[in-house]
Amino acid sequence: MANVHLFISTMAVHAASTIKRPFYRIVLFIQPIVIATTVHMIYRNAAEEQVARFILLGGGLAGIWSAMTFSTAGDVERERLQGVFSVLIAAPASLAFVFTAKIVMNTLLALLALVITILYSWLVLGVHFVLPHPAAFVLALSSFLFGTGAFALFLANIFLLTRTAWVFQNVLESPLLILGGVAFPVAILPTWARAISVVLPIRWGSEALYAALAATPPDAYFWQCVLWTMVTGALYWCLAQVLFHYIEYRVRWLGNLETA
Amino acid sequence: MHPTTVVVNNVSRLYATQTGFFHRQRRVLHALTDVSLAVEQGEIFGLIGPNGAGKTTLIKILTTLLVPSSGSARVLGFDVATQAREIRPHINFIFGGERGLYWRLSAYDNLCYFADLYHIERKVARTRIEELLTRVGLWDRRQEKVEGFSKGMKQRLHIAKALINTPKVLFLDEPTIGLDPVAARALRSLISDIRATGVTIFLTSHYMWEMEALCDRIAVVKDGSILKINTPTALTDLLYGMEVVEVQLPGTGDLVGDQVRQRAEVVSASLINSGHMQTLTIQSNDAPATIAFLQAHCATLDPARLLRRLPNLEDAYIKLIEGIE
Amino acid sequence: MSLLFQPIARWLRLALLGYRALFAWLTPLDYLTIKIIEPIAQLLFFTLLGQFAGLDPAYFALGNAVRLASVSGLYGCVVVMMEERMSGTLQLVIASATPIGQTLVARMALQGLDGLLTTLLGLGVAFLFFGLDASQVQWVWLLGALLITSYAIAGLGLFVSIFGVFGVDLTFAMNFAYTLLLLFCGVNFPVDALPVPLQLVANLLPLTHGLAAIRAIVAGESSGVLLHLCWEALIGLLYGLSGYFLFRYAEYRARVLGTLDLV
Numbered sequence: 077m078a079n080v081h082l083f084i085s086t087m088a089v090h091a092a093s094t095i096k097r098p099f100y101r102i103v104l105f106i107q108p109i110v111i112a113t114t115v116h117m118i119y120r121n122a123a124e125e126q127v128a129r130f131i132l133l134g135g136g137l138a139g140i141w142s143a144m145t146f147s148t149a150g151d152v153e154r155e156r157l158q159g160v161f162s163v164l165i166a167a168p169a170s171l172a173f174v175f176t177a178k179i180v181m182n183t184l185l186a187l188l189a190l191v192i193t194i195l196y197s198w199l200v201l202g203v204h205f206v207l208p209h210p211a212a213f214v215l216a217l218s219s220f221l222f223g224t225g226a227f228a229l230f231l232a233n234i235f236l237l238t239r240t241a242w243v244f245q246n247v248l249e250s251p252l253l254i255l256g257g258v259a260f261p262v263a264i265l266p267t268w269a270r271a272i273s274v275v276l277p278i279r280w281g282s283e284a285l286y287a288a289l290a291a292t293p294p295d296a297y298f299w300q301c302v303l304w305t306m307v308t309g310a311l312y313w314c315l316a317q318v319l320f321h322y323i324e325y326r327v328r329w330l331g332n333l334e335t336a
Numbered sequence: 337m338h339p340t341t342v343v344v345n346n347v348s349r350l351y352a353t354q355t356g357f358f359h360r361q362r363r364v365l366h367a368l369t370d371v372s373l374a375v376e377q378g379e380i381f382g383l384i385g386p387n388g389a390g391k392t393t394l395i396k397i398l399t400t401l402l403v404p405s406s407g408s409a410r411v412l413g414f415d416v417a418t419q420a421r422e423i424r425p426h427i428n429f430i431f432g433g434e435r436g437l438y439w440r441l442s443a444y445d446n447l448c449y450f451a452d453l454y455h456i457e458r459k460v461a462r463t464r465i466e467e468l469l470t471r472v473g474l475w476d477r478r479q480e481k482v483e484g485f486s487k488g489m490k491q492r493l494h495i496a497k498a499l500i501n502t503p504k505v506l507f508l509d510e511p512t513i514g515l516d517p518v519a520a521r522a523l524r525s526l527i528s529d530i531r532a533t534g535v536t537i538f539l540t541s542h543y544m545w546e547m548e549a550l551c552d553r554i555a556v557v558k559d560g561s562i563l564k565i566n567t568p569t570a571l572t573d574l575l576y577g578m579e580v581v582e583v584q585l586p587g588t589g590d591l592v593g594d595q596v597r598q599r600a601e602v603v604s605a606s607l608i609n610s611g612h613m614q615t616l617t618i619q620s621n622d623a624p625a626t627i628a629f630l631q632a633h634c635a636t637l638d639p640a641r642l643l644r645r646l647p648n649l650e651d652a653y654i655k656l657i658e659g660i661e
Numbered sequence: 662m663s664l665l666f667q668p669i670a671r672w673l674r675l676a677l678l679g680y681r682a683l684f685a686w687l688t689p690l691d692y693l694t695i696k697i698i699e700p701i702a703q704l705l706f707f708t709l710l711g712q713f714a715g716l717d718p719a720y721f722a723l724g725n726a727v728r729l730a731s732v733s734g735l736y737g738c739v740v741v742m743m744e745e746r747m748s749g750t751l752q753l754v755i756a757s758a759t760p761i762g763q764t765l766v767a768r769m770a771l772q773g774l775d776g777l778l779t780t781l782l783g784l785g786v787a788f789l790f791f792g793l794d795a796s797q798v799q800w801v802w803l804l805g806a807l808l809i810t811s812y813a814i815a816g817l818g819l820f821v822s823i824f825g826v827f828g829v830d831l832t833f834a835m836n837f838a839y840t841l842l843l844l845f846c847g848v849n850f851p852v853d854a855l856p857v858p859l860q861l862v863a864n865l866l867p868l869t870h871g872l873a874a875i876r877a878i879v880a881g882e883s884s885g886v887l888l889h890l891c892w893e894a895l896i897g898l899l900y901g902l903s904g905y906f907l908f909r910y911a912e913y914r915a916r917v918l919g920t921l922d923l924v
Contacts, residue, residue: 435749
């Protein structure tokens with residue numbers, strides 16, 4: 077029961093501090109609107125059914141990923157700068173538990189980006205969406221959020237382990253939007269890029285979502301994408317757990333990891 | 337060079353703020369009220385007062401960062417409000433703390449930059465920078481970035497930066513704040529050396545003994561007004577005939593303080609907590625009587641922790657600020 | 662001669678030292694990631710988006726390459742102002758012997774040049790990988806147009822950065838301006854595809870006319886180029902001057918009225 081309480085309160089504290097950051101609000105609102113508008117204008121001469129999928133998913137998924145990237149990378153550095161990281165290490169609850177709660181909250185908040193994209197597209201761009209397979213869409217979205225969240229948890233550990241990796245948070249956004257196939261399929265990328273995207277949950281989650289919005293019912297490819305999203309997500313989740321233990325080991329036994 | 341370097345005539349500075357959206361409430365803050373003073377060339381002039389008294393506001397007016405709401409102030413004969421451009425090449429200032437330097441640049445590059453801001457010729461700047469960095473003991477560290485400097489080193493670099501344009505008037509707002517005793521002493525020595533070259537110095541500090549040691553005259557500022565201007569000796573003489581009894585007590589300071597204040601010869605008694613001990617500072621017109629009282633009524637009194645001395649600037653400051661007659 | 666050289670040399674030193682002092686992205690890793698990798702990745706994203714939609718990728722590559730000048734011109738100028746305030750040196754600069762206008766222009770100077778470098782990199786990618794045809798390019802005109810566009814964007818950057826002294830959240834302001842440039846200036850779709858009111862907005866922004874001129878230059882056309890560049894220069898100058906006068910107003914509010922804290 078105490079663990080449930082801690083999980084919920086961690087989520088609540090994290091939500092309160094994240095939403096208050098102006099840049100997060102920019103990422104949550106502006107990013108999806110920019111991409112949705114750009115996609116809409118690029119496809120302005122195309123048939124509406126074709127456009128709707130790309131606006132919805134291009135804008136929405138890009139917004140989700142950008143929000144996840146910013147809040148995850150930023151959170152780690154903020155915790156370190158504020159001196160909270162060392163408190164978390166010394167607290168009775170495990171670091172893994174606390175960070176998982178944060179990532180879950182990040183994921184739920186990031187979902188707002190999709191909601192904003194849908195509302196913006198409908199009210200401003202006049203684009204109507206049809207969900208031909210609602211259950212498939214919900215399943216695909218859930219797997220996308222799980223995969224993305226697990227990947228973000230893994231990244232959080234990388235940022236905890238090395239200060240210079242923090243710099244690379246600057247390059248997490250656009251390259252992963254390309255490799256993740258959020259606005260266009262990875263099939264158009266060169267072979268080497270497609271090879272990298274195989275290990276990214278965002279790629280498989282995007283493909284599952286696009287398949288769920290297709291007119292044809294979910295087929296074997298849809299289920300394959302969902303499965304790969306879960307598998308790659310689980311892989312990153314496991315890696316994250318291992319890294320959490322390694323972090324605690326470096327802090328407490330080796331004493332060679334800065335906590336502030 | 338104008339003999340009376342700084343002249344302030346009836347300067348007031350107001351800040352008007354508005355709060356509320358539907359029912360707007362206007363508040364006027366009087367940061368300075370009718371302040372007048374004159375500082376001669378080559379003086380070290382001190383400003384002391386509690387936080388928020390108006391010292392920094394006055395310094396900002398004299399450094400042309402603020403304009404008086406009323407009254408006038410002239411630095412080197414030029415009006416601070418309308419002739420700021422004429423004043424700026426001949427003054428410089430330090431606002432204390434660690435900010436005010438470019439942390440990504442080296443000490444040398446910081447001074448180069450400020451030399452350019454003050455239009456110092458390149459050849460002259462190079463020589464001057466070497467002299468200044470040597471003088472403040474940073475020549476060997478000149479190529480290191482400021483972000484790696486200690487507080488004391490940054491303060492020394494502040495001094496070097498403040499002298500880059502060989503100012504005629506220098507404003508130092510709490511220059512030794514946060515420094516360790518050795519670094520602070522070195523800085524005070526440097527300030528004395530600067531004064532010896534004829535520079536007029538405005539100095540603020542909360543360290544009374546520092547002000548006593550350095551300043552020719554001191555203005556005591558409270559609530560935006562000047563209470564007194566005089567030499568440190570003359571300010572201390574306000575307590576002529578008085579003595580100060582300092583006693584350290586283990587936790588009974590409040591009780592003893594209340595009792596001591598009832599006594600006729602006691603002018604004031606203030607208490608400071610330091611660790612597990614309390615220091616009671618008593619200004620008395622009859623120190624022997626006060627000591628006798630303490631010895632009779634304090635079972636915990638340790639003679640080794642009792643000090644009888646003449647009043648100093650800090651005692652005079654407290655008397656003035658607390659309005660004790 | 663020395664009387665003429667000295668002020669220019671001094672101003673150049675102020676620009677260079679100011680750039681090194683305040684530009685937070687000058688470490689090799691930061692510069693590589695923020696100024697090279699991420700902008701090029703953005704260019705790739707939009708170009709591939711256009712390519713997948715069946716449109717000419719060269720159009721998108723060129724538009725986004727030129728837009729990359731805003732990473733320095735807009736973000737760079739704002740970051741510099743934020744750093745100046747955080748380091749507590751703004752009041753030192755105001756109270757120094759150098760007029761503040763000179764210092765503000767010095768702050769902007771290298772950001773415009775840096776923006777040009779990023780754009781040239783983006784153009785290289787566009788020429789090499791996305792079929793942008795170099796055979797008709799008038800290179801001198803292209804360089805001139807890029808320079809004007811980069812500095813026009815830096816003018817906007819200066820204007821936006823001054824809002825920080827009034828308490829406006831600069832992170833929001835610069836991202837908002839960045840978004841306007843991305844959406845309204847003809848980067849990924851022509852300006853005349855926008856509703857008429859938004860076309861008016863587009864014509865009041867830097868980059869719109871500069872990009873139009875650059876597209877014509879790359880295509881080997883000369884019609885309208887000079888007019889577009891004059892408009893671009895004028896718009897950039899207006900934003901820069903507005904930034905200067907806004908700062909003087911902030912100074913007035915701080916020094917005279919005492920209703921603003923410039924530190």
